[in-house]
Amino acid sequence: MKFIVLILLGALLPGAAAAAEAAPSAVSLSLSKPLQRSLAITTLTIAADAKPTPQQAWGEIVSQPAGPGFVQAAQAGRLVAPATGWPLPGDALRAGQTLALLEPVLDLAERSRREAQLAELTQRQFIAKINVDRLALQSQARMAADDKANLYFEEARAEARSLEEQIGFLRQSLQSRIEIRAAEAGVVQRSLVSAGSVVEGGQRLFELRVQAAPRLAWRRYQAPNGELQAQALMRQGDAIALKPAGYGVAADGLGWTLWMDFASAPKTPLAIGELVRLRYSEPAGSTRASVVLPRRCVQGSGNNTFVWLHVGAERFERRAVQLRSQDAGSLNEDSVAIDSGLAPQDRVVDRGASLLTQYRIHTGTPS
Numbered sequence: 001m002k003f004i005v006l007i008l009l010g011a012l013l014p015g016a017a018a019a020a021e022a023a024p025s026a027v028s029l030s031l032s033k034p035l036q037r038s039l040a041i042t043t044l045t046i047a048a049d050a051k052p053t054p055q056q057a058w059g060e061i062v063s064q065p066a067g068p069g070f071v072q073a074a075q076a077g078r079l080v081a082p083a084t085g086w087p088l089p090g091d092a093l094r095a096g097q098t099l100a101l102l103e104p105v106l107d108l109a110e111r112s113r114r115e116a117q118l119a120e121l122t123q124r125q126f127i128a129k130i131n132v133d134r135l136a137l138q139s140q141a142r143m144a145a146d147d148k149a150n151l152y153f154e155e156a157r158a159e160a161r162s163l164e165e166q167i168g169f170l171r172q173s174l175q176s177r178i179e180i181r182a183a184e185a186g187v188v189q190r191s192l193v194s195a196g197s198v199v200e201g202g203q204r205l206f207e208l209r210v211q212a213a214p215r216l217a218w219r220r221y222q223a224p225n226g227e228l229q230a231q232a233l234m235r236q237g238d239a240i241a242l243k244p245a246g247y248g249v250a251a252d253g254l255g256w257t258l259w260m261d262f263a264s265a266p267k268t269p270l271a272i273g274e275l276v277r278l279r280y281s282e283p284a285g286s287t288r289a290s291v292v293l294p295r296r297c298v299q300g301s302g303n304n305t306f307v308w309l310h311v312g313a314e315r316f317e318r319r320a321v322q323l324r325s326q327d328a329g330s331l332n333e334d335s336v337a338i339d340s341g342l343a344p345q346d347r348v349v350d351r352g353a354s355l356l357t358q359y360r361i362h363t364g365t366p367s
Helices: 002-012 033-038 108-141 147-175 353-358
Strands: 028-030 043-045 055-063 068-072 077-080 098-104 178-181 186-191 204-210 214-220 229-233 239-249 256-262 275-281 291-294 306-312 315-320 335-340 347-349
Touching (some): 214 275, 229 256, 306 353
Antiparallel strands (some): 043 347, 055 214, 098 178, 239 256, 306 347
């Protein structure tokens, strides 16, 4: 039936070839309701509060730029190799691994002061132990009948315990070793000192190359405008949110490269260079939040791109539109984004748009 209608309409409206030469903004077409139903023409209405339509594209996994990290000495001291040995360039490290032991180095005056304090505390501890033993004998002889004698005994014993703890802390300050650990996992690049070296506080000891986390790189042909809402669509069906990490002009000068970090770690490791699907939408209120239509709605090509609008019960009008450049790696083969040319409440012809393009159109109001 449709083929018969097309033949009859072609006979009634000759000159379809001349229609393509007309200006898109100055042409219209009149079709009766029965003919519209025969051609199965349908329309889409542009909503006044249309939200950005999510789109999909390919992104590439790259590594985050990780600069060198340095391990420093917390204070002055002498370095001692740990039980696992002195770290060498190329050694892989885990977070929290002990790299070296630091024996604090005290100047002569400070060491002399602490040793004198240690000797004094040791003497007081000796006297306190004698008092504890004497009071213990007296308490046993009186069979704990004298509460005052028991009180003296408890005070002497508490003083002896306090002196013992003070001596322990002081000896530890003279002989203790501080563990120097790796804050993050990585690889030793250089060992700037060796075991037995005497270092100053804040001096660099090791240069580490921190292991880089995966990052997603995505090319676009429009300059970024606000933060995109994006998710990485993993093979397991998970959708991991992405956080914008920056952007810059692409290496070949064509478009922009956007870098995005994963908000949470993927369940499976990602290889550098692997392609991952991402779903994105323009930021709310962005002037670049284009209207997305099925590709079959858009006719023409180049500067002569247009859509058909249903402007009356039996009248259709061509409207010139400007398409957005397709982002690199786009997965939206069935849709197209329109930056300008449409307004809210416009009724765009969906199915049947290509049929209307083939017919002769009349400029002005049809009789």
